[in-house]
Amino acid sequence: xxxxxxxxxxxxxxxxxxxxxxxxxxxxxxxxxxxxxxxxxxxxxxxxxxxxxxxxxxxxxxxxxxxxxxxxxxxxxxxxxxxxxxxxxxxxxxxxxxxxxxxxxxxxxxxxxxxxxxxxxxxxxxxxxxxxxxxxxxxxxxxxxxxxxxxxxxxxxxxxxxxxxxxxxxxxxxxxxxxxxxxxxxxxxxxxxxxxxxxxxxxxxxxxxxxxxxxxxxxxxxxxxxxxxxxxxxxxxxxxxxxxxxxxxxxxxxxxxxxxxxxxxxxxxxxxxxxxxxxxxxxxxxxxxxxxxxxxxxxxxxxxxxxxxxxxxxxxxxxxxxxxxxxxxxxxxxxxxxxxxxxxxxxxxxxxxxxxxxxxxxxxxxxxxxxxxxxxxxxxxxxxxxxxxxxxxxxxxxxxxxxxxxxxxxxxxxxxxxxxxxxxxxxxxxxxxxxxxxxxxxxxxxxxxxxxxxxxxxxxxxxxxxxxxxxxxxxxxxxxxxxxxxxxxxxxxxxxxxxxxxxxxxxxxxxxxxxxxxxxxxxxxxxxxxxxxxxxxxxxxxxxxxxxxxxxxxxxxxxxxxxxxxxxxxxxxxxxxxxxxxxxxxxxxxxxxxxxxxxxxxxxxxxxxxxxxxxxxxxxxxxxxxxxxxxxxxxxxxxxxxxxxxxxxxxxxxxxxxxxxxxxxxxxxxxxxxxxxxxxxxxxxxxxxxxxxxxxxxxxxxxxxxxxxxxxxxxxxxxxxxxxxxxxxxxxxxxxxxxxxxxxxxxxxxxxxxxxxxxxxxxxxxxxxxxxxxx
Amino acid sequence: xxxxxxxxxxxxxxxxxxxxxxxxxxxxxxxxxxxxxxxxxxxxxxxxxxxxxxxxxxxxxxxxxxxxxxxxxxxxxxxxxxxxxxxxxxxxxxxxxxxxxxxxxxxxxxxxxxxxxxxxxxxxxxxxxxxxxxxxxxxxxxxxxxxxxxxxxxxxxxxxxxxxxxxxxxxxxxxxxxxxxxxxxx
Numbered sequence: 001x002x003x004x005x006x007x008x009x010x011x012x013x014x015x016x017x018x019x020x021x022x023x024x025x026x027x028x029x030x031x032x033x034x035x036x037x038x039x040x041x042x043x044x045x046x047x048x049x050x051x052x053x054x055x056x057x058x059x060x061x062x063x064x065x066x067x068x069x070x071x072x073x074x075x076x077x078x079x080x081x082x083x084x085x086x087x088x089x090x091x092x093x094x095x096x097x098x099x100x101x102x103x104x105x106x107x108x109x110x111x112x113x114x115x116x117x118x119x120x121x122x123x124x125x126x127x128x129x130x131x132x133x134x135x136x137x138x139x140x141x142x143x144x145x146x147x148x149x150x151x152x153x154x155x156x157x158x159x160x161x162x163x164x165x166x167x168x169x170x171x172x173x174x175x176x177x178x179x180x181x182x183x184x185x186x187x188x189x190x191x192x193x194x195x196x197x198x199x200x201x202x203x204x205x206x207x208x209x210x211x212x213x214x215x216x217x218x219x220x221x222x223x224x225x226x227x228x229x230x231x232x233x234x235x236x237x238x239x240x241x242x243x244x245x246x247x248x249x250x251x252x253x254x255x256x257x258x259x260x261x262x263x264x265x266x267x268x269x270x271x272x273x274x275x276x277x278x279x280x281x282x283x284x285x286x287x288x289x290x291x292x293x294x295x296x297x298x299x300x301x302x303x304x305x306x307x308x309x310x311x312x313x314x315x316x317x318x319x320x321x322x323x324x325x326x327x328x329x330x331x332x333x334x335x336x337x338x339x340x341x342x343x344x345x346x347x348x349x350x351x352x353x354x355x356x357x358x359x360x361x362x363x364x365x366x367x368x369x370x371x372x373x374x375x376x377x378x379x380x381x382x383x384x385x386x387x388x389x390x391x392x393x394x395x396x397x398x399x400x401x402x403x404x405x406x407x408x409x410x411x412x413x414x415x416x417x418x419x420x421x422x423x424x425x426x427x428x429x430x431x432x433x434x435x436x437x438x439x440x441x442x443x444x445x446x447x448x449x450x451x452x453x454x455x456x457x458x459x460x461x462x463x464x465x466x467x468x469x470x471x472x473x474x475x476x477x478x479x480x481x482x483x484x485x486x487x488x489x490x491x492x493x494x495x496x497x498x499x500x501x502x503x504x505x506x507x508x509x510x511x512x513x514x515x516x517x518x519x520x521x522x523x524x525x526x527x528x529x530x531x532x533x534x535x536x537x538x539x540x541x542x543x544x545x546x547x548x549x550x551x552x553x554x555x556x557x558x559x560x561x562x563x564x565x566x567x568x569x570x571x572x573x574x575x576x577x578x579x580x581x582x583x584x585x586x587x588x589x590x591x592x593x594x595x596x597x598x599x600x601x602x603x604x605x606x607x608x609x610x611x612x613x614x615x616x617x618x619x620x621x622x623x624x625x626x627x628x629x630x631x632x633x634x635x636x637x638x639x640x641x642x643x644x645x646x647x648x649x650x651x652x653x654x655x656x657x658x659x660x661x662x663x664x665x666x667x668x669x670x671x672x673x674x675x676x677x678x679x680x681x682x683x684x685x686x687x688x689x690x691x692x693x694x695x696x697x698x699x700x701x702x703x704x705x706x707x708x709x710x711x712x713x714x715x716x717x718x719x720x721x722x723x724x725x726x727x728x729x730x731x732x733x734x735x736x737x738x739x740x741x742x743x744x745x746x747x748x749x750x751x752x753x754x755x756x757x758x759x760x761x762x763x764x765x766x767x768x769x770x771x772x773x774x775x
Numbered sequence: 776x777x778x779x780x781x782x783x784x785x786x787x788x789x790x791x792x793x794x795x796x797x798x799x800x801x802x803x804x805x806x807x808x809x810x811x812x813x814x815x816x817x818x819x820x821x822x823x824x825x826x827x828x829x830x831x832x833x834x835x836x837x838x839x840x841x842x843x844x845x846x847x848x849x850x851x852x853x854x855x856x857x858x859x860x861x862x863x864x865x866x867x868x869x870x871x872x873x874x875x876x877x878x879x880x881x882x883x884x885x886x887x888x889x890x891x892x893x894x895x896x897x898x899x900x901x902x903x904x905x906x907x908x909x910x911x912x913x914x915x916x917x918x919x920x921x922x923x924x925x926x927x928x929x930x931x932x933x934x935x936x937x938x939x940x941x942x943x944x945x946x947x948x949x950x951x952x953x954x955x956x957x958x959x960x961x
Binding site: 004005006007009010013014017044045046048049052573576577770771772773774775 | 845907910911913914933936937938940941944945947948950951952954955
């Protein structure tokens with residue numbers, strides 16, 4: 001053979017280049033037979049190609065590298081994501097599972113935020129309650145210091161000293177107090193004492209014996225506003241204990257915690273106001289000696305409670321004072337409500353001060369209902385409990401606490417609160433606010449959150465449905481990729497009516513071509529016509545006619561039909577590959593086209609669009625130049641029901657190869673339009689130009705008219721047999737009657753010419769070998 | 776006739792071999808002019824791909840309204856040839872000497888750019904292609920068209936009248952051959 005080493009190597013490489021490496025090397029071994037030189041050359045080249053391909057494959061994963069085949073760029077993350085999506089969303093249960101998971105996750109996040117919000121809310125509340133207690137205790141302290149000063153000043157006034165001296169003198173005369181008892185309280189000196197009290201705006205003023213537990217003189221504001229005077233009242237033990245303790249602290253004003261009058265006096269004389277009093281005591285000095293003690297007293301339900309109630313705010317926030325034995329010392333904010341309950345014996349006049357122990361009734365009693373717990377079973381409220389436990393431990397030291405866990409107060413209403421015990425003052429304070437009010441904003445938050453979750457749930461449900469649609473989209477894509485039993489692979493071409501894809505049967509893996517008709521045909525009656533025509537053309541079985549295997553509509557309603565897949569060239573391309581097209585091959589092509597058309601015409605089908613692009617030359621299983629006529633009867637009769645734009649196409653067919661009578665009558669379906677087209681194709685084969693061009697060129701250059709001796713000049717080549725030239729000119733005759741009558745006639749004529757010009761198998765093979773060199 | 780129309784006319788009635796003699800000088804001259812202008816500017820950072828150059832020549836020499844794809848393909852095939860010659864001449868004129876010892880690696884996938892440091896690449900590739908042409912003419916043509924003309928596989932196949940599969944194999948085998956040849960030669 002004349003082939004050089006490299007040419008031989010190239011041929012061998014072409015055969016193995018796409019095989020797996022192992023197979024390739026084995027095949028190289030076989031193909032090189034015993035030619036060691038060739039073998040080593042081939043293997044060296046092969047390894048180079050192979051390693052480069054390998055590198056290229058690796059590079060293909062980098063999206064930025066240019067000149068890549070688009071199909072290969074499938075970045076790994078996308079793939080993983082895609083698989084994940086498929087796994088999570090495509091399987092029904094997995095989808096529910098993953099969506100529920102997302103929902104639960106969002107709920108958890110929502111709850112976390114809610115708890116954070118609640119925590120912050122309670123923290124703020126706690127600080128507020130503590131601040132409230134501090135302010136209240138400070139205010140009380142200042143009030144008391146003010147009272148201290150008043151007492152101090154008063155005790156040093158000459159009037160008081162005078163009265164004290166007078167009383168002292170009486171008592172010193174008779175230590176059995178009989179003389180004092182006999183004194184006429186209406187006398188001027190005693191009346192002046194009452195006036196002093198009134199002038200100083202005091203609720204109670206009294207003078208106490210410097211040693212004995214006896215009130216020598218007491219003036220009190222009566223309900224009517226007039227003063228009342230009492231003398232010689234014996235002090236109760238509790239009060240006297242306080243008294244002695246204060247004496248030890250030395251001179252100056254001391255104060256007593258609020259005490260009920262029965263703890264101040266042993267016998268309460270008729271007409272004395274009952275109540276709980278906060279008292280201030282100041283020694284009355286004469287010549288630096290204590291002659292007696294002056295007492296000022298205030299009923300806690302007045303000024304003291306007023307100060308407390310200043311702190312009331314909102315709908316339920318309240319501050320009250322409580323005694324060591326856990327009773328109210330100031331008027332409750334909700335006294336009116338309490339008066340409707342058993343706590344104040346349903347008595348609308350009874351004061352809440354000192355009337356009951358601060359205990360948890362076990363249920364809300366503000367509506368007047370019975371407590372859930374019997375009185376005997378009731379425990380102190382949590383605030384009181386804490387106070388009691390802590391002061392027990394510390395021995396009545398200052399103590400305080402905050403309770404943010406809602407508990408029931410003495411109304412049985414859930415509250416949060418803070419308490420403090422001020423040992424110096426001898427009472428404690430409690431600040432409480434209804435939990436409902438405190439957590440109201442939390443409630444709003446909860447409502448918002450629940451609404452949010454409801455919306456979220458709806459959205460997720462919708463998303464779920466959306467996903468279904470998403471998946472349907474995916475399925476549509478798949479449908480697009482899968483038509484009937486066939487998997488679409490690549491686009492082969494696109495025409496005015498549809499797109500042709502290469503496809504594979506999903507089981508047989510045999511290759512087919514599928515034409516998907518354009519969507520605008522959906523729902524038009526053109527579709528019915530297509531269907532009929534596909535049916536008709538599928539009945540054609542001549543080997544020169546492309547086989548139509550199947551047709552149908554996709555789920556999306558697109559009409560498609562399945563054809564034989566042809567590996568070859570259109571006549572167009574073959575013509576271009578030649579400088580001078582051999583006559584024998586031209587005759588071969590024309591004749592085979594006629595064979596195909598003969599069958600069709602006999603079955604009443606006219607192709608009407610014969611053109612080089614519709615004639616394929618194939619290399620089929622080693623048979624070279626197998627001719628196939630495509631697009632049978634499928635392009636015609638598209639009528640006006642299709643949109644304006646496509647109406648242009650309704651004539652159907654390529655004008656360059658269209659018989660002139662069809663220009664006048666688009667629906668002309670005479671067999672002889674095909675005969676004309678064959679003639680035009682023949683002229684095209686030899687000249688590479690369209691008949692219209694040929695004619696116009698001749699006419700423009702002033703040569704013969706169509707009717708004249710155009711024939712020989714149309715095709716200038718000398719090597720073409722005259723019979724063929726004449727036959728072709730007959731075919732393209734504008735007068736239909738002068739064309740060959742039918743296919744049989746044309747075939748007979750062509751076959752006759754062919755006798756002298758045969759296109760051999762060998763010639764065909766040679767051409768194909770030079771075209772597809774490595775086949 | 777204007778040059779533009781002349782070239783268009785030649786391309787329209789193109790027959791291989793016969794018309795190359797007429798077409799080639801015109802394409803060459805035009806490309807040479809464009810290239811010279813570029814070289815005169817001669818900035819290291821100013822580079823132009825030869826394929827873009829051919830395109831530029833095509834735009835100026837051909838009446839695009841009056842030509843089909845076949846004509847365009849012919850033009851680019853001829854342009855590739857011209858570009859190759861221009862690059863080689865330029866490199867020779869600059870007395871670029873192939874340095875021994877240094878292995879020159881040509882990445883044929885990478886588009887060649889006009890820059891002086893590629894001179895030796897151009898010269899050694901030109902030489903290698905001449906050798907390849909003796910071994911396998913079509914493969915050398917494929918490389919020329921693709922590398923110097925920036926033509927697509929389909930265009931080369933149409934120009935050479937063979938199947939695209941043939942061209943793809945030619946390209947791969949030729950690359951391997953050139954790689955070996957150029958590394959052995961040094």
